[in-house]
Amino acid sequence: MIAVLKNMLSHAALMNAGVIAISVTALASALTAQFVFGLQPCDLCLFQRAPYVITIFLGLAGLFFVMKMKKPKRAAATVFLAGIVFCIGAGIAFYHSGVEQHWWVSFLEGCKISFDPGDILKQIEAAKAVRCDEIPWADPIFHLSMASWNAIMSAGLGIGCFVSSILITRKANGF
Numbered sequence: 001m002i003a004v005l006k007n008m009l010s011h012a013a014l015m016n017a018g019v020i021a022i023s024v025t026a027l028a029s030a031l032t033a034q035f036v037f038g039l040q041p042c043d044l045c046l047f048q049r050a051p052y053v054i055t056i057f058l059g060l061a062g063l064f065f066v067m068k069m070k071k072p073k074r075a076a077a078t079v080f081l082a083g084i085v086f087c088i089g090a091g092i093a094f095y096h097s098g099v100e101q102h103w104w105v106s107f108l109e110g111c112k113i114s115f116d117p118g119d120i121l122k123q124i125e126a127a128k129a130v131r132c133d134e135i136p137w138a139d140p141i142f143h144l145s146m147a148s149w150n151a152i153m154s155a156g157l158g159i160g161c162f163v164s165s166i167l168i169t170r171k172a173n174g175f
Contacts, residue, residue: 006167009160009167009168010164010167010168010170010171011168012062012065012066012076012079012168012172013063013075015075015164015168016058016059016062016066016075016078016079017059017063018059019055019056019062019078019079019082019161020055020056020063022055022157023052023055023056023059024056026052026150026153027049027056030045030048030049030146033137033146039136039137039146040130040136042131042134043108043132044095044099044147045096045130045132045146045147047092047096048089048092048096048147048150050089051085051086051089051154052089054085055085055086058078058081058082058085059082061078062074062075062077062078062079062082063075072168072169072171072172073168073169073172075168076164076165076166076168076169077165079161079164079165079168080161080165082157083157083158083159083161083162083165084158085158086155086157086161087154087155087158089150090150090152090154093147093148093150093154096132096150096151097147097151099132099133100133100134100135100145100147100148105133106132106133108132
């Protein structure tokens with residue numbers, strides 16, 4: 001089983017295609033939650049989508065490198081960069097999860113509340129309908145929000161990409 005996993009992780013084209021597939025699926029899930037189930041995203045939710053868009057382009061570049069140029073080391077570099085981007089996405093999602101849990105206040109103006117009496121009316125008038133510190137949906141088993149699940153998934157994807165880039169490079173070097 002471990003040999004099969006190692007073989008999959010060392011396959012440059014498969015891993016870049018996987019980065020694309022996972023990123024497209026994550027974006028499709030977010031858009032489905034928004035447009036089919038009516039869960040409107042806050043600003044931090046929208047920020048969490050950006051890493052997936054970036055990793056789609058990195059995956060496409062990696063496929064180009066391995067399929068057209070026959071350069072698996074460059075494809076390994078795109079997988080590594082995707083790992084960095086996934087980890088940045090995990091950081092954004094963790095930050096959002098912390099805002100939802102009221103561990104800290106959001107840096108975004110539309111997501112934080114001021115208790116200054118002079119600012120309250122201005123904030124109410126300028127407030128968006130969706131706030132970053134409210135959890136619109138949590139799974140019924142673990143009670144984790146979408147941001148929490150995204151943090152866990154993105155961190156795992158980042159680690160998987162780092163391991164994969166090492167294995168792809170080792171395979172390209174004949175190890």
